[in-house]
Amino acid sequence: MTQTTPDASARRQRAQVKVRTLRADRWWLAPLLTFLGLSSFLVYGVWAILDGSYYVPSAEYIAPFASPCLATSCPEGARFLGLAPFGDWYTLPPGLLILGLPGGFRLTCYYYRKSYYRSFWLSPAACAVQEPHGKYTGETRFPLIIQNVHRYFFYLALVIGAILAYDAVLALVHTPLGLGSWILLLNAVLIFGYTLGCHSCRHITAGRLNHFSRHPLRYRAWTFVSKLNAKHQPLAWASMYSVMGADLYVRLVAKGIIAFPYA
Amino acid sequence: MSYKAKFKVWRGEGGEGRLEDFTVEVNEGEVVLDIIHRLQATQAPDLAVRWNCKAGKCGSCSMEINGKPRLGCMTRMSTFEEDETITVTPMRTFPVIKDLVTDVxxxxxxxxxxxxxxxxxxxxxxxxxxxxxxxxxxxxxxxxxxxxxxxxxxxxxxxxxxxxxxxxxxxxxxxxxxxxxxxxxxxxxxxxxxxxxxxxxxxxxxxxxxxxxxxxxxxxxxxxxxxxxxxxxxxxxxxxxxxxxxxxxxx
Missing domain, CATH: 1.10.1060.10 (Alpha-helical ferredoxin)
Structure with a gap:
């Protein structure tokens, strides 16, 4: 005979543990470090956009935050392919014109979503740590449903990555022994590593297919992207700091603060 | 090498309950589920816990150990300090039937x-x-x-x-x-x-x-x-x- 427990209302309750978490480890450390890391990038980004020293004509270095330079206020050598499609009417910093492309890519990136949902929105700050919000709808409605636009930012990020690679090659051709040229090249490589490892890229290459065997080339591309995708988090941080480091380096050279030979 | 470990284990039926303190022997190579079984054998014979394979393959002994969801049978005691108090609670998301057993x-x-x-x-x-x-x-x-x-x-x-x-x-x-x-x-x-x-x-x-x-x-x-x-x-x-x-x- 089957024995059953009476279905009292108390039986349907979860354990009434009164604390936010029973975790005994330093669960707060990772979100704190992420918060500080992402905040430092945001603070630097604001400063860099407003800073006018983004081009070193003698070495053909252009700071990544200002590339492609599309305004007429850009020095002639700094203009992308010599073009200045924005007329005299545009007087704001040129970096503002392109900021939204890599910014939007990172903002909607699946890894960054995890990192800022955890560290800024505490939803949740760490696993098995109760979040402070009374209600949760996730990405089911506006505004967070817009995160689904990520793949379009991926296409645009590919263009930006190609332009940064072009800048690095240009600098290498002009100043092959310059440290800045190699810093710009390393940055372009890391940016591509991060961009091509994106989950949307993985889906577009072949993730959307159910028959890999019918599409061997796409399957090989998917396999390659999947390897990069497994390193998406470290590549996200490495490329974020490389773009910040490369940008700062070029600005310091442009300001004359870094002035050693082969800079 | 054996030592005495301090445990806090959730006891109660339904949602109502409390963390009960236990001091229990731990031997080399044991896992948390072994300790829960020793508690049943020596101090709390009515302690309820769901378990089956003791090999991490049946998924029965899910619980929360020091606040983290873990399998009791796959959590080695050697991962804790000897003077550490180990807290064991049922899975938080599901209603409790008794002690560590939840209604999934x-x-x-x-x-x-x-x-x-x-x-x-x-x-x-x-x-x-x-x-x-x-x-x-x-x-x-x-x-x-x-x-x-x-x-x-x-x-x-x-x-x-x-x-x-x-x-x-x-x-x-x-x-x-x-x-x-x-x-x-x-x-x-x-x-x-x-x-x-x-x-x-x-x-x-x-x-x-x-x-x-x-x-x-x-x-x-x-x-x-x-x-x-x-x-x-x-x-x-x-x-x-x-x-x-x-x-x-x-x-």
Whole structure:
């Protein structure tokens, strides 16, 4: 005979543990470090956009935050392919014109979503740590449903990555022994590593297919992207700091603060 | 080498209960479930715990050890300091029956809501021919032992019980992904994943992946690919237009 427990209302309750978490480890450390890391990038980004020293004509270095330079206020050598499609009417910093492309890519990136949902929105700050919000709808409605636009930012990020690679090659051709040229090249490589490892890229290459065997080339591309995708988090941080480091380096050279030979 | 360890174990029926203190012997090579069994044998004969294989393959002994969802049988005592107090509680997301035993029927109800494998009408059993590369993505998800720790840790229902009717949890969203990626499954699962099973609630914070004892990459290999498939279906106008113009078959 089957024995059953009476279905009292108390039986349907979860354990009434009164604390936010029973975790005994330093669960707060990772979100704190992420918060500080992402905040430092945001603070630097604001400063860099407003800073006018983004081009070193003698070495053909252009700071990544200002590339492609599309305004007429850009020095002639700094203009992308010599073009200045924005007329005299545009007087704001040129970096503002392109900021939204890599910014939007990172903002909607699946890894960054995890990192800022955890560290800024505490939803949740760490696993098995109760979040402070009374209600949760996730990405089911506006505004967070817009995160689904990520793949379009991926296409645009590919263009930006190609332009940064072009800048690095240009600098290498002009100043092959310059440290800045190699810093710009390393940055372009890391940016591509991060961009091509994106989950949307993985889906577009072949993730959307159910028959890999019918599409061997796409399957090989998917396999390659999947390897990069497994390193998406470290590549996200490495490329974020490389773009910040490369940008700062070029600005310091442009300001004359870094002035050693082969800079 | 044996030593005396301090334990706090949740005791109680239903939601009402408290953490009870125990001091119990620990021997070399033991796991938390061994200690719970020693408590049953020596100090608390009515302590309820669900267990079966003691090998990390049946998914029965899911519990929370020092606040983290773990399998009792796979958590070695050597990972704790000897003077550390170890807290053991039932899974927080599900109703407690007694002590460490929870009622996980939420998961079985969600499982029943997902239509089973649906092959094409003209393919009979025995006629399936699949390449290994076509099925190995799904095979990763078949490693699931249904310990339900992913559903337990997911904050969508752990911290917001009101979301339970609308959200199937990572375990069953992974099941939907498994079927959607299957070369012979023809059911329409993408619309249902978003509208009926709450894929949009997932904010990909990866706790399901962190706690999975089978190390299945639930978020990266199931939930995010499924989200991208839903984008194809519902939110990407270019894919929609391409499907209309080129009349793409399901590939």
């Amino acid at each position: 029927s939420f998961n079985y109800e969600k499982a029943r809501q997902i239509p089973s494998f649906t092959p094409p009408a003209d393919v009979r059993p025995g006629e399936y021919r699949m390449q290994q590369v076509d099925v190995e993505r799904s095979q990763e998800f078949r490693k699931c032992i249904e310990c339900f720790m992913c559903n337990n840790v997911c904050h969508v229902i752990r911290d917001h019980e009101e979301n339970k009717p609308a959200f199937a949890g990572p375990r069953f969203l992974m099941r939907i992904a498994e079927l959607d990626m299957h070369p012979y499954d023809v059911a329409d699962r993408q619309e249902a994943a978003q509208e009926e099973h709450g894929l949009g609630y997932c904010n990909i914070t990866k706790c399901c992946t962190e706690v999975c004892p089978e190390h299945i990459k639930i978020t990266d290999n199931a939930l995010i690919p499924m989200k991208e498939r839903v984008v194809d279906r519902k939110y990407d106008p270019l894919v929609w237009l391409g499907n209309k113009i080129f009349r793409r078959p399901k590939s």
